[in-house]
Structures are given as C-alpha cells and as structure tokens.
Amino acid sequence: MNSENIHNALIIDRTVRQRLKRLSGANASKCYQCATCSSVCDLSFGDNAFPRKQLQWAQLGLIDKIKSDYAIWLCHQCNDCSVHCPKDVRPGDIMAAMRALFISENSVIRTVGRMYERIGVFWPLTVFVPIVAWFSFFLATKGRTEFISSAVDFKFETLVPHWMIYSVNIPIFAGALIALGISGIRAWDAWGAPKATLSMKLTAFYMAILDIVLHRKMTDCTTAKQRSTGHFMIMWGFAGALVTTTVIAMLLFFSSFKLPLPFFHPLKIFGNIAGALILLGGIYVLQRRWSDSKKMGHSSAFDNYFVLLIFAVTTTGFGAQFARMANLQALALFVYLTHLGLVFSLFASLPFSKFSHMWYRLLAVTRLHLNSQEKPVRLPQPVSVND
Amino acid sequence: MDRTGVFICGGCGIKDKTDIDALCSTTLKKGAIIARTHDALCSADARLAILEELEAQSLDSVLIAACSVRRKKAAFSPLKEKAVNKRICIREQAAWSRDAKTEDIQSAAADQICMGIAALRSEQKATVGFVDVRRAVLVVGAGLCGMVAADAIARLGFQVYLVEKDEIPGGFLKRTASVAPFRAPYNTPAVSPVEYWSEAIACNRNITLLTRTEISSISGQPGQFEVDVGSRKFVVGAVIQATGATPVPLESLPAIYDLNCADIVTGADFEKMLVNESTFIKPSNGTVPKNVVFIQCAGSRDSGQLPYCSRECCQITLKQIHQIQKIMPGVECQVIYQDMRTTGMMELFYSATLELENVSMIKGDVKRVTKVGDQLTVFVANTVLGEQIHITTDLVVAATGMVPNAADGEAIRAIRDAKLTIEKNESAEQVSNAQERIASLAYLDTPAILNLDYRQGPDLPQLAYRFLDSHFICFPYETRRTGIYAAGTVRAPMDIAMGISDAKGAALMAVQCIEGAARGESALPRIADIETADFFMQRCTQCKRCTEECPYGALNEDAKGTPLYNPTRCRRCGICLGACPERIVSFPSFSIDTVVSMIKAPEIPDEFEEKPRILVFMCENDAAPALDAAVQQGLKINPWVRFIEIRCLGSFHNVWVADALSHGYDGVLLMGCKQGDDYQCHNIQGSALAHTRIANIGETLDRLALEKDRVRVVEVARDESAQAVQFIEQFTKDIEALGPNPLKGF
Numbered sequence A: 001m002n003s004e005n006i007h008n009a010l011i012i013d014r015t016v017r018q019r020l021k022r023l024s025g026a027n028a029s030k031c032y033q034c035a036t037c038s039s040v041c042d043l044s045f046g047d048n049a050f051p052r053k054q055l056q057w058a059q060l061g062l063i064d065k066i067k068s069d070y071a072i073w074l075c076h077q078c079n080d081c082s083v084h085c086p087k088d089v090r091p092g093d094i095m096a097a098m099r100a101l102f103i104s105e106n107s108v109i110r111t112v113g114r115m116y117e118r119i120g121v122f123w124p125l126t127v128f129v130p131i132v133a134w135f136s137f138f139l140a141t142k143g144r145t146e147f148i149s150s151a152v153d154f155k156f157e158t159l160v161p162h163w164m165i166y167s168v169n170i171p172i173f174a175g176a177l178i179a180l181g182i183s184g185i186r187a188w189d190a191w192g193a194p195k196a197t198l199s200m201k202l203t204a205f206y207m208a209i210l211d212i213v214l215h216r217k218m219t220d221c222t223t224a225k226q227r228s229t230g231h232f233m234i235m236w237g238f239a240g241a242l243v244t245t246t247v248i249a250m251l252l253f254f255s256s257f258k259l260p261l262p263f264f265h266p267l268k269i270f271g272n273i274a275g276a277l278i279l280l281g282g283i284y285v286l287q288r289r290w291s292d293s294k295k296m297g298h299s300s301a302f303d304n305y306f307v308l309l310i311f312a313v314t315t316t317g318f319g320a321q322f323a324r325m326a327n328l329q330a331l332a333l334f335v336y337l338t339h340l341g342l343v344f345s346l347f348a349s350l351p352f353s354k355f356s357h358m359w360y361r362l363l364a365v366t367r368l369h370l371n372s373q374e375k376p377v378r379l380p381q382p383v384s385v386n387d
Numbered sequence B: 001m002d003r004t005g006v007f008i009c010g011g012c013g014i015k016d017k018t019d020i021d022a023l024c025s026t027t028l029k030k031g032a033i034i035a036r037t038h039d040a041l042c043s044a045d046a047r048l049a050i051l052e053e054l055e056a057q058s059l060d061s062v063l064i065a066a067c068s069v070r071r072k073k074a075a076f077s078p079l080k081e082k083a084v085n086k087r088i089c090i091r092e093q094a095a096w097s098r099d100a101k102t103e104d105i106q107s108a109a110a111d112q113i114c115m116g117i118a119a120l121r122s123e124q125k126a127t128v129g130f131v132d133v134r135r136a137v138l139v140v141g142a143g144l145c146g147m148v149a150a151d152a153i154a155r156l157g158f159q160v161y162l163v164e165k166d167e168i169p170g171g172f173l174k175r176t177a178s179v180a181p182f183r184a185p186y187n188t189p190a191v192s193p194v195e196y197w198s199e200a201i202a203c204n205r206n207i208t209l210l211t212r213t214e215i216s217s218i219s220g221q222p223g224q225f226e227v228d229v230g231s232r233k234f235v236v237g238a239v240i241q242a243t244g245a246t247p248v249p250l251e252s253l254p255a256i257y258d259l260n261c262a263d264i265v266t267g268a269d270f271e272k273m274l275v276n277e278s279t280f281i282k283p284s285n286g287t288v289p290k291n292v293v294f295i296q297c298a299g300s301r302d303s304g305q306l307p308y309c310s311r312e313c314c315q316i317t318l319k320q321i322h323q324i325q326k327i328m329p330g331v332e333c334q335v336i337y338q339d340m341r342t343t344g345m346m347e348l349f350y351s352a353t354l355e356l357e358n359v360s361m362i363k364g365d366v367k368r369v370t371k372v373g374d375q376l377t378v379f380v381a382n383t384v385l386g387e388q389i390h391i392t393t394d395l396v397v398a399a400t401g402m403v404p405n406a407a408d409g410e411a412i413r414a415i416r417d418a419k420l421t422i423e424k425n426e427s428a429e430q431v432s433n434a435q436e437r438i439a440s441l442a443y444l445d446t447p448a449i450l451n452l453d454y455r456q457g458p459d460l461p462q463l464a465y466r467f468l469d470s471h472f473i474c475f476p477y478e479t480r481r482t483g484i485y486a487a488g489t490v491r492a493p494m495d496i497a498m499g500i501s502d503a504k505g506a507a508l509m510a511v512q513c514i515e516g517a518a519r520g521e522s523a524l525p526r527i528a529d530i531e532t533a534d535f536f537m538q539r540c541t542q543c544k545r546c547t548e549e550c551p552y553g554a555l556n557e558d559a560k561g562t563p564l565y566n567p568t569r570c571r572r573c574g575i576c577l578g579a580c581p582e583r584i585v586s587f588p589s590f591s592i593d594t595v596v597s598m599i600k601a602p603e604i605p606d607e608f609e610e611k612p613r614i615l616v617f618m619c620e621n622d623a624a625p626a627l628d629a630a631v632q633q634g635l636k637i638n639p640w641v642r643f644i645e646i647r648c649l650g651s652f653h654n655v656w657v658a659d660a661l662s663h664g665y666d667g668v669l670l671m672g673c674k675q676g677d678d679y680q681c682h683n684i685q686g687s688a689l690a691h692t693r694i695a696n697i698g699e700t701l702d703r704l705a706l707e708k709d710r711v712r713v714v715e716v717a718r719d720e721s722a723q724a725v726q727f728i729e730q731f732t733k734d735i736e737a738l739g740p741n742p743l744k745g746f
C-alpha cells in the first residue's frame, strides 16, 4: 500500500446517511448486503447489483457515487425490494430518498435545494409567502375596496388583470425552467454520457418519452401496482392542465380571445377533466400510501409536498371557478388569489422538489436508451462489485 | 478362565447366513463347556436362560457372539455381575457384512468366535479397587466461570475451595458496567452477572473463597488431590481450572496502527472509559468525541498475531455501541469488520444494534490508522464496493482478542529438563541442543499456575494457540489430566452464555469423576471400567517409555525412573501396554497375551489364492463404530478380513505384528483416529503413537524377510464409514498384489 492509494480512497460523509434517513425514515445501515433486493429488482442485470450497491453507497455516505449514477432514476419505486428485504431496510424508500438527495445536491441554488430537501420544516415558507405576496400585490395595485365591490359582470380578468399574472407567475415559471434545464445538463454530464450523434440522442429521447407516457415500466410492477394508476391519472391530468393553460395563454396573447369561457366550451371541458383527473389521482395515491406504506412506500414530506401542492392548485382552481359561477365574489377573489400564490409555489418548486423528477427520469431513460443503442443491454454495467 | 459357555445369537438374520449348529460344534472343539443358541439373545428370556446355564454348568465366563459390542449394551451388562463376560460380533463383522459364499461367512463367524474363546482363556477376573475419596473440588479462578462452577458443585453438596489471586472475585468482567446479553430477549445489554454470582458464592456455606491466593502445589490423584495454597493445605477430589483470558494490550497491535496517538484504545481500555456510564472524552485532548470507529479483529485472525477468533470482541463492540448511544446519543459509531461473528442468539443483538441511531457497519480490511491533526484517519480496503475508503474520526477502538491465562506444563517441564542437561554439562552437543530447545520454548516459559506434582510438568498441556488441550469434540471439559477440568475462556474462546454452560459442564464432570473414583471406575472414555493396569515391576528396566507416553500423566516416576502408577488418574487406554518394550503392563481383560491368543485362534488356510487372511486391528472408539455404521448402511466387507478391537491404537504393541505375520496372516491393518492438531483420538496421542511405532517396525520385518507394506496404519473418523470400508478394500487389493505371506504354513 502506498500513499497514492490512500488519496484515491473514497471519503465517507457521515451526514449523507443521516440525510437519507431523514428523507426516507429508513435506515440504510441495517442492510447486510444479502442482495435479495437485487434478485427481485427488474432493473438488476448481470453483476450490476442494483440496488444493493446503491444501498452500500447510502450506508457509507458516498455522495459522489449517488450524484453520478443515473440508474437510481430508473427505479420507479415498485417496492418489490422493500417487501422482500429480510432486514426490513426498505430499499425502495431509500432509493426514493437518494433521488431526493440527488435533486437537492444537483439544484442550481444549493441553499434552496437544501431547503426543499427539508420541506417538512420549510413548507409554510414556500407556500404562504407567495400567497401573502399575491394578496399584497393585489392590495397594492387594487386596494381593499375591490373585495367588497360587487360588479354585475364579475370576471377575474377585471380584478386581476392578466399583466399581473404575466409579470409574476410567468417569469418564475421561465426561471424555473431554465434552472431545471441547467440542472439537467449537469446531471447528464455527471452521468458520463456515451458519445452519440444528435439523431441517436433524439431517437433515445423519443423512446424515453414513449416509455414514460405509456407507463411501460410502472405497469410491470407487482407490489405497488395501484400507484401506477394514480400516477397515470396525475400525470395525464397535469399534462392536460398544462396544455389548456398554454393554449389559453396563447389565445389571449395572440387573439381577441376573452375570458371567462362558458362552462361548455371545449377548452373549458378539457381543462376541467384534467383537473378532475389530478384530484382523483392525487386522492388515490395519498390514500394508498397512507394505508399501506410498506407496499406503497414511505410517505416522505418531500413526496407529499409535490402531490399536495398540485392537489391544492387544482382544488383552488375549481374553488375559484365554482365561487365565481355562484357569484360569491369576495370568496371567489380570495380563493383565486390563493390559487395564484399556489401556482407560484408550484412553479418555483420545479427545479427543487419532487416536481423535477419528471425531467430527471426522462433524461435517465433517454440515457438508458442511448446505451442500448450502442450495445444490446438494457442497463449499463457499472464497475463490477467485488465482494 | 477355563469354564466358558458360548451363546450364539441366531437373530437379526444371523441364522440365515450361517450354520449355527456347525458354529456350536466348532466352539465345543475349541474348548467351550457348552454352546447354546437363541433366536434373540438380547431378549429377557434369553438372559434368564444364560443365567440358568451359568448356575447349572458353574461357568466362570460367558462369551456372547451376537451383534456389535456397541449394541444392546443394556441387555448384556447385567451378566457382568455374575461372570466374566465377553462379546464378540458376528452380526456386523460376519453375517451382515460379507457379500460372499456361505462358506466364507461361516468361516469369518467361526474365526471371530474362536478369537473370543481364546481371549477369555487368558483373561483374569478384575477386582474392584475402591478409593477413599474426598467429596470436595478445588476451583482455580473466581471469574464468572469459576463462580458458576463453584456454585453448581456446592449445590450438589460438595465442598468447594474457590481460589482467586486477585482481591475480589469477578475476573475479567469485574470492572464492566454491562455485558452483551446472555439470555432472552437478547436485544439490549445486560448488567454484569458478576455481582449476582459473587453474592451466590458468598452465601453458600459449602464454598470457601480464598482470595489473594495462589496454588503452591497439587499432588495425588483424583479423589485425593492434596492441595497446598501456602496459607493452608486441604484435600480435594477434583480440580477445575477456570483462569480465564486476558485482552491483548495495545502495544501488541500490528504496525498499521499509529500507536503514538492516544486516541487509539483497545476494547478493554474503552470498557474502562465507559464504566461510569457517563460522558467519555478523547484521551489526547479531553474533548468530547463526535464519532467513534470500532475496528474488529484488531491484531486477530488474518491481521495479526492471534490467528484465532476470540469470539467475544464482536459482542463487546455491539454492547459498547449501545452504551454510547445511551450516554451520548449524538455520537456516530462505525464498525469496520471482516465478518461480524455474532452467532446464534447474538444475531438478535446485532440486529437490535443496527436499529439504533448513528450506527453503521462497514465490511473491509483496515490498512492503516494514522493521526491527522486532532483526528485519526482510518484507511479501509477491500470494501464490498471493491474500492477503498477513508474515514476520519475522533476515536478509534481496536477490538483486540483474548489470550488464555494458561501455562504450558509440558513446555515448562521441557525447559526444566533442558536446564538440567546444561547443568550436567556432559557433552557440548547436548548442551547446545538444550540451549536451542530453551530458546525455541522461551515464549512458553511462564510461571506455573497449578503447580502439579506430575512427572509431565506442573500444568495442563496445551494444544493450539495456548488454549488448554481439551477433548474438543467428545468431552469438551476433559483435559489431559484426569480429574482436572478446564472451563471457560482458558480452554476455548467463548462468550458469557457459553462460559456459564461450560462451567456447569465442568462442574458435573468433576463430580462424576469423584463418584467414579469412589466406585473404582475409570473416567472417560472407558467410563465405568473397573480394571486397572498391572505393572509387573520385577522386569521393569526404567526405560520411561510408559511414563512419557501416558497421555493422562497417570504415571509419576521415582528418582530412578521407575513408574509410579496412580490408578484413579488412569483412563485404561492401554497406551502404556503398547509402549512397554518389556511387555510388563497388562489389564485383566486386555494384555499382550489375550491379543496374542486371539491372533493365533483362527486357523489360517494354507492356500493364498482362494483365502488370503488379513488382520484388522481397530480402535474401539472411532474406527470400530464407523465400520459398524458402514455395515448397518449395507456396505460389504471383504471376506478375507478378521477383526480385533483394541482400546486405542496407542495400545497396539508391535509384537503383535510379528505374531500375526508368523501365524500366517498376509497383512495387518491398523485403523485409528485422525492425529495432529485437530486430532480426534479419544486418548489424544494414540493414533500418532501407532504411526511412530509402525514406522519403526521395518527392522523386525526385515528380520522375518517380509515386506513392510504388509503393515499399514490408516486414519478413520467416526463419520467416515464408507472410507473405512474403502481402506480395507484397498489394503486387501495391495496385499493380493504382494502375494502370499512367505511364512504361511510354517
């Protein structure tokens, strides 16, 4: 042994294990490396020892290993491993926590990342500050009287003009997208992508989108089957809502389109169906999670924050709509402003919260397909585990 | 014995394979008074019939020809009281085992029976030598095991002298606040059991605790050991050595540890830091450590000078982690291990430890521990990941192993002898040899503990790694000195639960030994044997072979070297019989003559082609039962073979080889146990001695103009049945290739 070796040695970071424990409630230290998880996991091939090896990283606190591994993003938390692990380590939950840690470590503003990592503590800040800000913004521009005046032709547009929305929520969304993009590029680099032509990359990307849109992997699950259904609903609902919002924004911007739409307008129907899907999916997921946490996984604040936030955005959206239709003007306005605040929170959380998982997962699956274009394996063969 | 009645069993298929009437008439021809058969000799009515015949014919001896001597013991042993009785096996050794013509089976059975009759001819009736025993036990060492043993013995009504050199009892565990759990539910540290047992022994009137006391001498034999502890003298029937073990000190750690740093401590040192169950500090600067790294197997197993696993350190580490997490919950504990040896119920403790906050276990080899600023860096290779890691920490606890507190009596004796040789200064060569010997044994030159007044040295012999030699497989507490038992960590690495059961086991052995001696019976392995060895002293040449080879130190010597026999130390192994060149040692039922008569009993056919003859001597402890098992499993044995069971391969006398070959046997096979460090011989050296003796027999064979390949020694373990048959098969093939014994027919 010479001193050079010593310098190559990996450095133990004791805090990592604690952070993972906080995120997952599970203790990676209990793992005694039996590899039962690897034998049941669909993602384990050859000698890649997934997720047993990842559990060892978690145990030792090897943050650099976690940051440069895209395989953790292929795990869709089916929890087959958690059900079979003889030590009740709940590797599935630890994998989820490793992804949360990845998001935190990889975020553009690390301090904010750390804050979201501990969202269980900080959520009042990230939720209420934007809401209060929206109310203040409104009061500053419109004044308190607006709440009590009762216009005959009640429209949100007259009370909260679109420029207000454009000036706050759109920039935060744009900023969040940029931050997420940068994080994505960083992750891609850290994963050490193989050399590939642009067309190869595009093909891989297209295949990844197909995989995800169709929930190809998730429906393979046995243990956490129901989660696939809930996830499916939320994802499609969310996509629907996003499409509706974008179309309406476009129309407003480029045509003489006027809001509100009549209840039976196709766009309106589409948007409401999307909202309903989100609500139903959200209820489904949360209910399953709370009733059988072993199969469905531990409900960490990190995960719940995201689901609950979408849920709250949708509920307040519906609430504002119904209050407006019932002509409860003050209530409608109150709920609408809350809704705008929550939308801000949701956008702001994009690069830092579980929200970003769709992006990382998309990249990871792309990376996987890129790999399998090179050689016919479904997973990369990382450094062989020597035990 | 000249009025022998022969009883031949026809049951278990024997009568289908043999012609019993013909066997009966053969026995009568050989001089039996009567020959009877029965369909189940082991049945109650058969026993009655035998007893009636005993009376009616005034028989003085009975030969039972039936199943293996190891079967149906209870059915035949009542006969012992009425007459000398001998059992010969014609079921496993003839009827069941020969896959051959009826003629071959018949002759095998007849030969075995003839051997039995011949042996009985030269047997003597044994007389019981009652011994006046003292029902008291000396327990050396008042650690946990010593106290438990003392308590167990005292509760049986025996007197106990518990000798401890320290001021208070408790031994190694005396200065610990808590210990690893040793009873259910095994998930949290237990309070040290020392206090409980100290009280128990203090309250027991049968126990005399002698602290600050060491043994000056022990002489005598089981039942009547005279003990001198300086302050007083007393007599005990048996002795238990429970002197425990001592942790390896820091200084003995290998060079990979930077011992200049005060923050590396041993597990035992750390135990002292934890004893008050309050915050502990870094020895180097008095600050409170934030994290502790435990290194398992430090200086043990592959990584150091103790090649073995001390079995305790893993549990102690887990226990210390529990203590840390209780006293200072924020302190991060990491354990670096090769494998956590928490066997049995300790798995529960291991699992419970992993449930604690701030504990993690890292598999790997520690390659270096160095000081970096205020902290230590532990460099670990061969982790599960196949990569090397670096851990920075405030405190390193090196879990070192334990060395038994034992002195090697034989080495001490050898050193003493060598020193005498130097003093005598007879030849330069002798002196330099003696000096070499002293140098090679220097590490074993420690003060004696038991101070036995034995020819073989003042302490018990050791086997590997300085642990007291005990018969690991069959009789764990039995040492090589009858009536002296070893218990606890002085005989093998063990944890508290094992230590407690060990102490109780040794206690029962001690009591059994005393009671056996009172009835004139041997201790293990020939338990309940009342025969003693007879030395025909007129012919003794003081060659000292017997005193040197007796594995149990039963023979002392007077100044001239004449053997002094201690009957209750003797285990009747017969090794002295095999050793004595003057053939003066005999037992009533086992002597040079009994075996010679057996050898000569069968008639050897002249022609080699059809019927070569091979004589197998096998040890009654392992080889014979292994062969029984083989036959019971349906394996077959070559029909040319005849068997003689002896007490131990060590009791084999070379003269029997000459007798067998000159009688016309074509080959002699000796089957005994495994020898060496992991020996399985019940009498420790028996098998090894047979190897040496047979190796020296070449000369005798040369004189007879015989090939030395006609004699072979093989080693068979008790579970190697198929192997035993295989050895016989191979030997018969080789003998066939050699051709007939040229002495045949002379």
Ligand code: SF4
Pocket (backbone or CB within 6 Å): A030, A031, A032, A033, A034, A035, A036, A037, A038, A051, A052, A055, A084, A085, A086, A087, A088, A089, A090, A091
């Ligand atoms: S199944 Fe559980 S204990 Fe076994 S390797 Fe996986 S996480 Fe570790």
Ligand code: SF4
Pocket (backbone or CB within 6 Å): A037, A040, A041, A042, A043, A050, A051, A074, A075, A076, A077, A078, A079, A080, A081, A082, A091, A092, A095
């Ligand atoms: S949760 Fe499922 S996909 Fe993820 S590691 Fe466990 S078994 Fe594999």
Ligand code: SF4
Pocket (backbone or CB within 6 Å): B533, B549, B550, B551, B552, B553, B554, B555, B569, B570, B571, B572, B573, B574, B575, B576, B577
């Ligand atoms: S029979 Fe065995 S124990 Fe007894 S004196 Fe002879 S060698 Fe020693």
Ligand code: SF4
Pocket (backbone or CB within 6 Å): B619, B620, B621, B622, B623, B647, B648, B649, B650, B671, B672, B673, B674, B680, B681, B682, B683, B684, B685, B686, B687
């Ligand atoms: S030591 Fe070997 S030869 Fe001696 S009794 Fe045991 S098995 Fe037989």
